[in-house]
Amino acid sequence: FLKAAMAASAGIAELIPSLPIETRCQPFHLRQLGGFWLPEMILPGVAAVHARFEPRPDDVFLASFPKSGTTWLKALAFATLNRDQHPPSDAGHPLRLRSPHDCVSFFELPFALAEGSGRAREDVFEAFPSPRVLATHLPYHLLPERVVAEGSGGRIVYVCRDPKDAFVSGWLFTKKKMAADAAKGNAGVPPPPYPLEQAFELFCDGRSVGGPQWLHVLGYWEESRRRPDKVLFLRYEDMLRDPAGNVNKLAEFMGCPFSGEEEAAGVVDAVVELCSLDSLKGSKGNRSGTTKLNIENGSFFRKGAAGDWRNHLTPEMAARLDEIVDGALQGSGFTF
Numbered sequence: 377f378l379k380a381a382m383a384a385s386a387g388i389a390e391l392i393p394s395l396p397i398e399t400r401c402q403p404f405h406l407r408q409l410g411g412f413w414l415p416e417m418i419l420p421g422v423a424a425v426h427a428r429f430e431p432r433p434d435d436v437f438l439a440s441f442p443k444s445g446t447t448w449l450k451a452l453a454f455a456t457l458n459r460d461q462h463p464p465s466d467a468g469h470p471l472r473l474r475s476p477h478d479c480v481s482f483f484e485l486p487f488a489l490a491e492g493s494g495r496a497r498e499d500v501f502e503a504f505p506s507p508r509v510l511a512t513h514l515p516y517h518l519l520p521e522r523v524v525a526e527g528s529g530g531r532i533v534y535v536c537r538d539p540k541d542a543f544v545s546g547w548l549f550t551k552k553k554m555a556a557d558a559a560k561g562n563a564g565v566p567p568p569p570y571p572l573e574q575a576f577e578l579f580c581d582g583r584s585v586g587g588p589q590w591l592h593v594l595g596y597w598e599e600s601r602r603r604p605d606k607v608l609f610l611r612y613e614d615m616l617r618d619p620a621g622n623v624n625k626l627a628e629f630m631g632c633p634f635s636g637e638e639e640a641a642g643v644v645d646a647v648v649e650l651c652s653l654d655s656l657k658g659s660k661g662n663r664s665g666t667t668k669l670n671i672e673n674g675s676f677f678r679k680g681a682a683g684d685w686r687n688h689l690t691p692e693m694a695a696r697l698d699e700i701v702d703g704a705l706q707g708s709g710f711t712f
């Protein structure tokens with residue numbers, strides 16, 4: 377599998393039209409690369425990061441399967457790394473004025489957007505000051521070799537979430553996006569139907585953005601076991617239970633641990649508070665505006681709970697997905 381993924385990623389620009397396609401998922405057409413389903417529109421960006429991105433030893437990559445706490449992790453990493461310049465209690469903190477997606481860019485997306493514009497030949501992050509924090513939804517095995525190579529420097533933080541909650545969060549998010557697009561595009565024409573059952577079938581079959589979700593998680597988990605200094609593996613549910621403990625872990629891993637004085641002065645708690653769901657949801661930057669993909673900033677904040685799948689999936693659906701996931705992960709040593 378690894379060999380196939382790497383062989384495919386070396387020349388994927390030419391390969392895109394020949395990759396298996398999935399048109400039933402919303403809101404993107406997906407193509408299968410190296411065993412994973414990715415939005416077709418992002419694939420030129422994947423080819424470009426492989427060809428042009430120059431990593432630096434102090435880069436931090438925030439990786440996740442969609443709807444697993446990416447936005448939260450972006451906020452926490454940004455607030456932690458930049459706390460000297462932007463104390464978390466500042467009324468004018470960037471995270472109070474802008475979306476976490478403006479503060480921390482996705483890695484493959486600007487490369488994808490640059491393709492087709494005049495900037496396709498550039499490394500779009502070259503001008504970013506160090507240390508750079510970039511986010512990605514790419515599976516571990518599709519990251520550029522220069523980023524993952526032994527001795528390459530640069531660290532990766534992964535956040536994982538129960539697949540049932542990631543699925544439900546994604547389905548609701550997609551429905552909202554489809555409704556918003558329909559309202560903008562053709563007033564009065566409702567969005568196409570996207571029944572839960574259809575999305576669930578596709579998800580169980582691994583057909584979702586970045587799917588199969590459990591293999592996305594497994595790739596990073598295995599690497600975090602092999603190279604704990606390279607990959608920090610966090611769980612969304614643990615972060616909810618113990619946000620301060622996880623912020624401390626994150627800071628240590630990123631090479632900027634909180635000092636005893638900072639802890640005593642309440643800086644860790646201030647980071648947690650600044651990045652809490654309620655604080656981000658209510659902030660100026662998230663009450664309006666959209667991301668580069670025209671997604672409303674506010675739509676990244678909903679319940680922020682563990683186990684909300686119970687309100688949407690039947691016990692039979694949950695048991696079915698659990699069985700698929702458990703079967704696929706058998707022998708790996710990983711469990712959700």
Ligand code: A3P
Nearest residue numbers: 443444445446447448545652653677678679680
């Ligand atoms: P729910 O839809 O279950 O509420 P992503 O950022 O990867 O798109 O994930 C979105 C999920 O993370 C949503 O889950 C959202 O509510 C939750 N989330 C966003 N910000 C959060 C925060 N600050 N704390 C906890 N959960 C958060």
